[in-house]
Amino acid sequence: MRPVEIKKDIWWVGVVDWNKRSFHGYSQSPLGTTYNNYLITDEKTVLVDTVDQEFAGRMFCNIAHVLQGKKIDYFVINHLEPDHAGSLAQAVERYKPEKIFTSPMGEKALRAHFHNSADWPVEVVPSGKSLSIGKRTLTFVETRMLHWPDSMLTYVAEDKLAFTNDAFGQNIASSERFADEIDRSVLRRAMAEYYANIVLPYSPVVLKTLEAVAAMGLELDTLCPDHGLIWRGAAEVRYVLEAYREFALQRPQPKAVIAYDTMWHSTEKMAEAIADGLVAEGISVKVMSLKANHHSQVMTELFDAAALIVGSPTHNNGILPLVANLLTYVKGLRPQNKLAAAFGSFGWSGECVKILSEALTGMNMELVEPAVKTKFVPTHEALGQCVELGKKIGQAIKAKTGN
Ligand SMILES: Cc1cc2nc3c(=O)[nH]c(=O)nc-3n(C[C@H](O)[C@H](O)[C@H](O)COP(=O)(O)O)c2cc1C
Ligand SMILES: [Fe+2]
Ligand SMILES: [Fe+2]
The missing domain is CATH 3.40.50.360 (Flavodoxin domain)
Known part of the structure; x- marks a missing residue:
């Protein structure tokens, strides 16, 4: 799939894995999945996450399409699991970024995954830290144990947008990129399947994080997960936040x-x-x-x-x-x-x-x-x-x- 501009100068440059049926080797993904990653072309060009190593080539094509010869200045690595950071070593070699931003636990996980990373320009960003990239400011918010210790989200205040990595994702391969383009019951089922098999043990953390995000008063009208469809518009953001709250509460149904x-x-x-x-x-x-x-x-x-x-x-x-x-x-x-x-x-x-x-x-x-x-x-x-x-x-x- 070709890159998609999801907001001005913010591009989806990920890959659709139509054939994925065994997600991480332990969970079925009957509808396939996507590895979403994003490119922001501001004064600084920023790559947010990568894709599974198997698909690095396709991601590089998508990035080239958007860059038109420009370079990438910064990487933001929200989570080190290989479905998102799997192409990181190749990307570092190719783009030679000035800086690679990751959470404190992200740095530890990065070193343990990439043993040749000693000379990479890694910069640890504490939770709440902001970074200007030109017209935009990125703010990094740790989301520890959602679902790894290194997990964080990256918020772009000017666009009211957050890159949420595994949170709010679904395993769906599709030609559509936005949640509002997909049958809602199929989407809801895929969200539940993803939550039940990946996020469920961390439900207490989900509830705390939702409260913390509400308390921070972040304005949000777009949530960009790293799997499946993107949530656009304030109503969609409310829908997915409320769905996660309901999921985390685990209220039993008569079933x-x-x-x-x-x-x-x-x-x-x-x-x-x-x-x-x-x-x-x-x-x-x-x-x-x-x-x-x-x-x-x-x-x-x-x-x-x-x-x-x-x-x-x-x-x-x-x-x-x-x-x-x-x-x-x-x-x-x-x-x-x-x-x-x-x-x-x-x-x-x-x-x-x-x-x-x-x-x-x-x-x-x-x-x-x-x-x-x-x-x-x-x-x-x-x-x-x-x-x-x-x-x-x-x-x-x-x-x-x-x-
Ligand atoms: C290989 C094998 C091992 C078994 N081991 C035991 C056993 O250790 N203790 C026992 O009470 N029954 C044992 N059984 C008997 C089964 O529990 C019994 O046949 C039961 O009715 C099978 O239920 P099912 O029709 O749901 O398979 C064994 C049966 C087989 C075929
Ligand atoms: Fe993950
Ligand atoms: Fe993932």
Whole structure:
């Protein structure tokens, strides 16, 4: 995609990765993604972030198109993760910038990523520091742990614009550059998917940062994330800030996720019966086999759900590996305000539900009991217990969500 001038003399010079399906190797990105970076052509020419190394060549083409032979004076590096700083070494070599601005933690991360950076002209900018580049002033604001210690945003007061790096991004490859050009429900889903799988553990930081930004009284009418679509206009800025506040609050909806794996379908039958109980209580349910659904898809569904119900047969005195994988993944993302329950089939020793229940309480989820465990193929009666468990969870969800 060619460069796009998003405001006078502020250009998108990034790359669309239409084929990306595994984001950072752990999360699915079914719609692809973009690596957005930006060029400001003021008295000083400033490059804000770079792109994944794989696409450095395309970024250089886009930059050349805008520069028309001019040089780049400054780099601003808002975050050192390789999807944004991956082309930094090549860019330094090519443009020989006068200065590279980054946060205090950014400098540390830069040195640990680029071992040949000793002679780079790195200048650490403390949070709140401003820099004149001609008609414009850049202000750097640390956003520590959103989502790395080095993360910062760069604010351009004159344009009421902020380069927010990973914050407010979405994994969407598109020919459009602005959020208002895309179907809103697709966009909202992609925002939630991104938040649930990347930003969620830092929700307390999101709330504090939103408060801090409000207190700073920054005027904002454009937010430029480093993935996906750009938010333009005051109404769009309000929309995305409010969406992040809602995401961070993690208010559960009347919805449950049943995630399970099975060898011979007994645990699967139990999953269906629990779903029937939930539906009887008017709760929306997603029944997710872990063979059919990637852990990141489960996380996206769990994000706004009130309950996580996990099933596994007993396998070698333990649980099946796909279920253990999901539990590890969910634990790291620290979802809040969830009810939980466990179920599974077994043959002789039957450790499954104990292991699942402990894992769920270990994530501060509130267990709805009794967990259901059946010997080999569930009887009609055992499936009845599953329906009852589903109803009980449904009632607890209604009490929790006020529905
Ligand atoms: C390879 C293998 C290992 C198993 N290990 C155990 C075990 O350690 N303890 C136990 O109670 N059952 C064990 N079982 C029995 C299963 O838990 C039982 O067949 C259960 O009904 C399978 O449920 P599913 O149909 O949902 O896969 C094992 C089964 C298999 C195939
Ligand atoms: Fe990142
Ligand atoms: Fe990123």
